Amino acid sequence: MPHKPQAEPVNAPYQADVRITSLGSKIGDPVQAASFPDPKLRFRNDRWDKSVGLETLTRDQWIDHFGKFRSLPENLDPPLALRYHGHQFRNYNPEIGDGRGFLFAQLRDAEGRLMDLGTKGSGTTPWSRTGDGRLTLKGGVREILATEMLEALGVDTSKTFSLVETGEELWRSDEPSPTRSAVMTRLSHSHIRYGTFQRIAFERNEELMHDLVAYCLTQFYGGVKTDKPAEELFGHAAASAARLVAGYMTSGFVHGVLNTDNINITGESFDYGPWRFMPRWEPGFTAAYFDHEGLYCFARQPEALHWNLAQLASALRLICDSDPLVAILERFPRAYGEAFTQHVFWRLGLESRGFDNDKPLVVAMENALSAKSVTIDQFFRDWGQDDIPAHEAYSDEPFAEFRELIASQERIRPTTGSYWTDAEPCSMHIEEVEAIWDAIAQDDDWGPLNRKVAAIRNMGAALRAR
Structure with missing residues (x-):
């Protein structure tokens, strides 16, 4: 399914x-x-x-x-x-x-x-x-x-x-x-x-x-x-x-x-x-x-x-x-x-061609991410767009096979909107969680939490777009 x-x-x-x-x-x-x-x-x-x-x-x-x-x-x-x-x-x-x-x-x-x-x-x-x-x-x-x-x-x-x-x-x-x-x-x-x-x-x-x-x-x-x-x-x-x-x-x-x-x-x-x-x-x-x-x-x-x-x-x-x-x-x-495999293709905005056809790209993705040269959030935001991303890490050897395989994939999702153009991808790392809590604990400031929820929902809307 x-x-x-x-x-x-x-x-x-x-x-x-x-x-x-x-x-x-x-x-x-x-x-x-x-x-x-x-x-x-x-x-x-x-x-x-x-x-x-x-x-x-x-x-x-x-x-x-x-x-x-x-x-x-x-x-x-x-x-x-x-x-x-x-x-x-x-x-x-x-x-x-x-x-x-x-x-x-x-x-x-x-x-x-x-x-x-x-x-x-x-x-x-x-x-x-x-x-x-x-x-x-x-x-x-x-x-x-x-x-x-x-x-x-x-x-x-x-x-x-x-x-x-x-x-x-x-x-x-x-x-x-x-x-x-x-x-x-x-x-x-x-x-x-x-x-x-x-x-x-x-x-x-x-x-x-x-x-x-x-x-x-x-x-x-x-x-x-x-x-x-x-x-x-x-x-x-x-x-x-x-x-x-x-x-x-x-x-x-x-x-x-x-x-x-x-x-x-x-x-x-x-x-x-x-x-x-x-x-x-x-x-x-x-x-x-x-x-x-x-x-x-x-x-x-x-x-x-x-x-x-x-x-x-x-x-x-x-x-x-x-x-x-x-x-x-x-x-x-x-x-x-x-x-x-289906979830990877959904997050990248690619048209699935069936498990056996899609699997090589997913394996190449895991191998590339294992190099740890970019964050997971950065990777999916960059490669979920139409254009080949400019991040210097993507020219390194770990990404060679992935670059080649994704070039032949069909895109099925528009990539307009602020999620795709913001300076940083939307993430939820432990440092961000602690900073949001510190604002509440120290100053009863709920603004950072509310802004983060809004940014997350903006990302969700961008990923669901068809």
């Missing part, structure tokens, strides 16, 4: 649809949000609020729903902390679930898709263990930047829907404390994780597994179309995982914590902790300081998704034979290769 970046959101009427309740009480636990002393709205996604019919909310109403968590009309009341298990750095953990968030609402978007509004930092739940259920304001700001950048680069991701500063002070061992606190709301197509299936398999609950498979196929993949629904769902999950990790790799993005509880059944990227966008092509780069073995380093991310899919397959064996699941798993490497 060709890479299809998500279109601009369109207006939709508000339409509550709490389908998750059809799965019964074992899918999650009713919880209440914490009470925050001084909620202040810091970010409202003015692109995606209209996609689910919430663009008419006033500022006070927004804080009432997304800072105080008064339920939306005819929606979940109370919200649900979802249950799941997961492999965390490949160690199975049956003691986890939504520990500082919950599913707040479900509603339909303009395309009729079922969408979830889920929280992070909204207080303790039965799955909090020793945690305080809170989120630092810096963590919320970082998630805005990650989701906006990935969305612009054509990666299917959750949307940071709202960020409200809470007025509390938090203490953390891995950053300067006390620090400011926030509660964030995400908009996603699903909060059903691979770990959701793992928990059900662990409990040997065949009835709930059948129900969950049917729910996912019906709500996310257009319905149950075969007499082998678990196999059907696994095929969709494998395809979406291949597209997801291909987007990571093309974007130079390192998620940092690709555990099975951090991958959802629709293949949307979410739950951003120690992420990084690499300046240069570094296969061994690791985003998480605690990933001592480099399990989730940049180059091993396709392996991580493949391994996670194997755990999902193991869970689905509760209601499905192994052989068809294994066959789908064995096709994943090629599916990833095809998705990676």
Whole structure:
């Protein structure tokens, strides 16, 4: 399937649809949000609020729903902390679930898709263990930047829907404390994780597994179309995982914590902790300081998704034979290769001529980027245009084969607009992230964040142009 970046959101009427309740009480636990002393709205996604019919909310109403968590009309009341298990750095953990968030609402978007509004930092739940259920304001700001950048680069991701500063002070061992606190709301197509299936398999609950498979196929993949629904769902999950990790790799993005509880059944990227966008092509780069073995380093991310899919397959064996699941798993490497190639061609604005024909250019690109003479952002901005770029690095030997191969490619995207002519390409390197946070932490200056979001969205519009 060709890479299809998500279109601009369109207006939709508000339409509550709490389908998750059809799965019964074992899918999650009713919880209440914490009470925050001084909620202040810091970010409202003015692109995606209209996609689910919430663009008419006033500022006070927004804080009432997304800072105080008064339920939306005819929606979940109370919200649900979802249950799941997961492999965390490949160690199975049956003691986890939504520990500082919950599913707040479900509603339909303009395309009729079922969408979830889920929280992070909204207080303790039965799955909090020793945690305080809170989120630092810096963590919320970082998630805005990650989701906006990935969305612009054509990666299917959750949307940071709202960020409200809470007025509390938090203490953390891995950053300067006390620090400011926030509660964030995400908009996603699903909060059903691979770990959701793992928990059900662990409990040997065949009835709930059948129900969950049917729910996912019906709500996310257009319905149950075969007499082998678990196999059907696994095929969709494998395809979406291949597209997801291909987007990571093309974007130079390192998620940092690709555990099975951090991958959802629709293949949307979410739950951003120690992420990084690499300046240069570094296969061994690791985003998480605690990933001592480099399990989730940049180059091993396709392996991580493949391994996670194997755990999902193991869970689905509760209601499905192994052989068809294994066959789908064995096709994943090629599916990833095809998705990676398609995403590279999309970002470069080139007409694809099929995987086997396109692959030599992609291999030449990786070889050229491995020389580390230009940043990933510079490379794609330069070579995404009609004219051969003038950067001196491109005349060096590592780029010789790539230059030759790209010269015969057909362009399918216009390159007018400021993104293509700005002095510097739009990027999201750690120094930029820290500078944006410093302006907020030191002077409560949200201008740099707002300007960066505007620049990212400008890039996204340029890349989607046809």
